[in-house]
Amino acid sequence: MSGDGRPGDMRPLPAVPGERPPKPRPAPVPEPEAAEYWKAARDGRLVVQRCDDCGRHQLYPRARCLACGGPVSWVEASGRAVVYSYTVIRQNYARPFRDWIPYVVALVDLDEGPRVMTNIVGCDPEAVSVGMAVRARFEPVSEEAGIALFEPA
Amino acid sequence: MGGHVVSQAARRGRQACIVGVGETPYAKWGGITDSSEYQLAVRAVLAALDDAGIAVDEVDGLASFADDRNEATFMAADLGIAELRYTSMSWLPGGGGACAAVSNAATAVESGQADVVVVYRSLCQGQFRRFGRGPGNAAPGPVGGGDGRGPGGSGGAEGPVRPRRTPVVRRARSLLEAHVAFTMPFGMFGPPIAYAMVARRHMHRFGTTAEHMGAVAVSTRAHAQHNRRAIMSGRPMTMDDYLASRPVSDPFRLFDCCLESDGACAVVVTTAERAADTRRGAVDIVASAQGTVRGFGHGQYSNVSMPDDDYASAGARSVAARLWGRAAIGPGDIDVAQIYDHFTALVLLSLEDFGFCGRGEGGPLAASGALGWPDGALPTNTHGGSLSEAYVHGLNHVVEGVRQLRDESTCQVRDAETVLVTSAAGVPTSALVLGRR
Numbered sequence: 089m090s091g092d093g094r095p096g097d098m099r100p101l102p103a104v105p106g107e108r109p110p111k112p113r114p115a116p117v118p119e120p121e122a123a124e125y126w127k128a129a130r131d132g133r134l135v136v137q138r139c140d141d142c143g144r145h146q147l148y149p150r151a152r153c154l155a156c157g158g159p160v161s162w163v164e165a166s167g168r169a170v171v172y173s174y175t176v177i178r179q180n181y182a183r184p185f186r187d188w189i190p191y192v193v194a195l196v197d198l199d200e201g202p203r204v205m206t207n208i209v210g211c212d213p214e215a216v217s218v219g220m221a222v223r224a225r226f227e228p229v230s231e232e233a234g235i236a237l238f239e240p241a
Numbered sequence: 242m243g244g245h246v247v248s249q250a251a252r253r254g255r256q257a258c259i260v261g262v263g264e265t266p267y268a269k270w271g272g273i274t275d276s277s278e279y280q281l282a283v284r285a286v287l288a289a290l291d292d293a294g295i296a297v298d299e300v301d302g303l304a305s306f307a308d309d310r311n312e313a314t315f316m317a318a319d320l321g322i323a324e325l326r327y328t329s330m331s332w333l334p335g336g337g338g339a340c341a342a343v344s345n346a347a348t349a350v351e352s353g354q355a356d357v358v359v360v361y362r363s364l365c366q367g368q369f370r371r372f373g374r375g376p377g378n379a380a381p382g383p384v385g386g387g388d389g390r391g392p393g394g395s396g397g398a399e400g401p402v403r404p405r406r407t408p409v410v411r412r413a414r415s416l417l418e419a420h421v422a423f424t425m426p427f428g429m430f431g432p433p434i435a436y437a438m439v440a441r442r443h444m445h446r447f448g449t450t451a452e453h454m455g456a457v458a459v460s461t462r463a464h465a466q467h468n469r470r471a472i473m474s475g476r477p478m479t480m481d482d483y484l485a486s487r488p489v490s491d492p493f494r495l496f497d498c499c500l501e502s503d504g505a506c507a508v509v510v511t512t513a514e515r516a517a518d519t520r521r522g523a524v525d526i527v528a529s530a531q532g533t534v535r536g537f538g539h540g541q542y543s544n545v546s547m548p549d550d551d552y553a554s555a556g557a558r559s560v561a562a563r564l565w566g567r568a569a570i571g572p573g574d575i576d577v578a579q580i581y582d583h584f585t586a587l588v589l590l591s592l593e594d595f596g597f598c599g600r601g602e603g604g605p606l607a608a609s610g611a612l613g614w615p616d617g618a619l620p621t622n623t624h625g626g627s628l629s630e631a632y633v634h635g636l637n638h639v640v641e642g643v644r645q646l647r648d649e650s651t652c653q654v655r656d657a658e659t660v661l662v663t664s665a666a667g668v669p670t671s672a673l674v675l676g677r678r
Contacts, residue, residue, distance in 0.1 A: 116422030126422075148423060148541050173445070173552075175437035177428060178488040185428040193429050193490075195438055195545055205541050207427045218445045235426050 111184035115230035122149040124162050126233035132226045134236050136202050138163040147202040167224035169196035169238060172203055176213045192216050196238050210239030254514040257347030258523035258678065261293025261509035262640040267472050267631035271367025273503035282311040282363035283319045285505035293509045294520030295357060302327030302358030304346045306338030307634045311363050327355035333531060335372075336581055336627075336665030339635040340673040344529035346510040356515060362636040363505035371501045372432060423541035432583060433498055435542060436667055437490040440586035442553040444492060446601065451492060453604025454585040455483040458496045458628060460613040461582060465625025467651040472500055473629035497585040499627035506636050508643070516678075524646045525676040527659070528568035530560045533669035544667055554600075555590040555666030565596070568674040572596040575674075576657040577645045578612075578619055579638035582626040587666040588612075592621075595661065595672070614652040623652035638662050639673065646677045 118126045125147070128135040136147045141158030145165075153160050174194035180186055192208040194216065208216050209225070222238035229235055265281045265288070266273070273281065290297055300322050303313035313328040327349040331338030339362065346358035366372070429435065443449050462478040465471035478496065486495040516523035533556065540546025544556055551558075565571050572595055580591045589603030597619060598606045606612075612621035624630045624641035631637055642660040644650045660675045 113426045116426055118422070122422065146539070148539075154539055173438040173442040175434055175441060175493075176488075176491040177434060178490065180428060180430060182430065185430070188428065191428060193427055193434050193438070203540055203546050205424050205427055205429055205545060218441070229426060 111187075113184065113227075113229050113235070116233045116235070118232055119149070121151060123232070125149055128162070128164075129226055129234035129236050130228050130230075130232065131234070134165045134167050134198075134224045134226075135162045136165045136198065136200055137161070138200075145198075145200040145202050147198075147204060165198055165200050165224075167236075168199045168241065169204070169222050169224070171195075171208065171216060171218055171220040171222060171238075172197045173218060174208060174216050176216070194238070196222055204236070206236060206238050208239070209237045215240075255351050255353065255512040257350045257510055257526045258513055258516050259343070259508055259526060259639075259643050259675070260511050260516045260519040260521070260523050261289040261291075261295065262506070262643045263288025263290070263292050264470065264506035264633075264637065264640060265504050267470055267502055267504035267633070269472055270365075270371055270501040270503055273365060273367065278363050278365035278368050278503075278505070279311045279316075280319075281365065281503075281505040282309070282361050282507075283316060285363060285507040286316070286320060286359050286361050289359060289361075289507035289509045292521060293511075294518075295509060295511070295515075297321050298323055299515075300357045300359055301325060302346065302349050302355035304329045304331075304342045304349070304358055304360045305362060306331035306333065306342040306636075307335050307362065307364075309362055309364075310369070311361075316361075327358060331531070331671070333664070333671055334668045336583060336634040337668040337670040338531075338664060339581075339639060339671070340529060340662055340664045341531040341671035342636070343508060343510060343526065343639055343673060344531060344671060346508075347526050347529065350510055350512050357509065357511045359507050359509050360636065360639075361505065361507040362634050364633055365503040366501045366632075367503050429542070433490045433493055435545075436584045436587060437493045439544070439553060439590070439667060440492050440497075440584070442549070443586060443590060443601075446549075446553050447604070449586070449589065449601070449604040451484065451494075452480065453589060453608050454492070454497055455480050456604075456607040456610075457582065457585040457588045457612065458483050460607070460610075460617070461622045461626045461628045462496075464614055464620075464623050464652045465629035468625050468630060469651075471625040471630040472502055473625060493584060493586075496628070499583045500629070500632045502631045502633070504631050504633055506633050506640050508636065508639050521647055523678045524643045525678050527570075527674040527676040528564055529671065529673045530563040530567065531669075531671035532560060532563075534559045537669060550600075553590070555587060555594040555663075555670075556668070557591060557594040557663065557666060557670050557672065560670055560672055561595045564672050564674060570659065570674070572661070575619065575659050575661045577623060577642070577654045577660045578621045579623070579626075579642045579660060579662045580621055581635045581638060581663050581665045581670075582622055582628050583632075583665060585628070588621070591663050591666045592619075594666070595663065614654065620652065620654050623650050623654065635662075635664050638664075639675075642673070642675045646675055 139153035
């Protein structure tokens with residue numbers, strides 16, 4: 089058991105009598121096309137697909153480039169991004185999320201182009217704003233997958 | 242579409258129109274316990290046929306949308322349909338397909354595949370899962386308790402909060418459950434969260450405010466006070482009430498979010514020829530359009546990877562352009578609007594996409610009082626909409642459009658000749674122009 093259930097916080101939590109232990113995040117079930125993405129995040133790397141023909145980047149993982157139909161390869165992204173939009177969640181009764189309220193769900197635009205859904209962590213939810221510069225950090229969630237969270241750059 | 246084998250003269254006689262509407266009682270989710278969702282669907286279809294004065298023997302087609310659980314081929318037995326000649330299910334996700342289902346029915350009768358097609362939607366969120374809970378969290382909630390509305394709101398401020406099990410992340414297989422592996426680990430649980438970010442982006446770009454969104458909530462609730470079918474009948478709301486409602490997912494408060502409810506409704510589509518001796522006459526289906534443009538679904542959820550102009554919109558501009566082209570009229574010719582209202586902000590964005598105002602002007606338009614009955618320039622959601630009548634994935638918006646054109650609305654717009662009905666914003670969608678015959 090580790091962390092207080094907040095995104096990005098993996099510190100051990102002191103046991104509270106009568107309290108149930110914090111639940112882990114639901115872990116992704118990797119699709120064949122996405123396995124590389126999850127494995128990289130497990131290893132602390134953010135990867136996106138790049139078209140071998142036209143050079144465009146994309147994520148969600150696909151079998152081919154959505155712009156030109158060309159073959160795609162995984163490349164490492166810089167991890168730099170800006171907040172495109174976000175919401176502060178004030179209500180969610182499912183565990184573990186109810187223990188995180190208020191938490192920030194955001195869309196961030198990676199420097200490479202793709203827009204990624206994530207949590208903004210490492211700052212007060214009220215401090216998040218559109219256009220804010222952020223950078224990736226990683227959290228393992230299963231043997232086969234990690235996820236990329238973002239914090240103020 | 243269709244109709245190639247039918248002569249021009251015959252096609253005129255087969256022009257599709259709506260001749261009946263019907264619904265079951267509506268209740269907050271979990272409120273209907275004496276009838277299954279399936280039997281509600283059957284009852285709604287029979288009510289619409291009774292309204293039309295058409296016997297079930299004449300029905301030869303059934304159409305629906307939003308993955309309605311109540312299969313047409315099974316319902317045909319309960320209804321006693323002699324020969325089922327046409328069925329269809331719109332693939333547009335969720336509430337995007339209500340107008341498309343009517344359009345599909347119209348295509349069937351105009352092409353001669355069927356003579357009487359009933360469009361239905363039955364949705365019991367107490368018996369099945371509530372969309373506000375998001376995918377993977379399938380356990381039905383308790384009956385009653387709390388205010389019974391809003392996303393994830395079992396209990397809410399008024400009742401005990403029951404912790405929910407950690408949801409299961411399933412494999413991606415549809416647009417709305419889409420790519421849950423890329424969304425659910427972040428506590429992204431569905432529509433209120435996804436569309437709160439659309440609203441935020443619109444606020445960022447255009448200065449849209451809470452009061453702009455609140456104007457939609459307040460005018461819609463006021464309309465529901467005249468409509469005894471409405472779940473929120475008897476519960477008036479002021480702007481202060483709206484602003485004081487609990488935050489759900491910024492910038493959305495509870496009253497920015499539609500109801501979650503139990504109930505069913507249905508619409509009868511037939512030919513102009515057959516409509517001649519129906520009980521209440523016919524309403525013309527002037528034009529319809531459906532679909533989306535390239536790029537939708539590119540990213541991890543729904544519209545998230547659309548270009549900024551499309552993301553901070555209802556995503557309906559291509560549908561609107563085709564709709565107005567086919568109708569040969571424009572937004573200035575519309576007397577009443579029934580705009581899909583899963584969230585207040587998306588009504589503002591739909592008004593922009595359908596051309597009732599410029600980009601970014603939806604908020605000021607609503608705040609001007611334009612959407613209110615009887616004095617507004619464009620009375621909108623005169624039944625109370627999904628925010629205050631019932632959440633039936635917007636087929637009740639078609640029902641209300643028909644009532645306006647038969648002078649039967651509880652917020653009747655005088656001499657209404659044209660009605661715009663739209664389906665869900667922010668997903669591949671559809672729309673109808675209805676006209677007085």
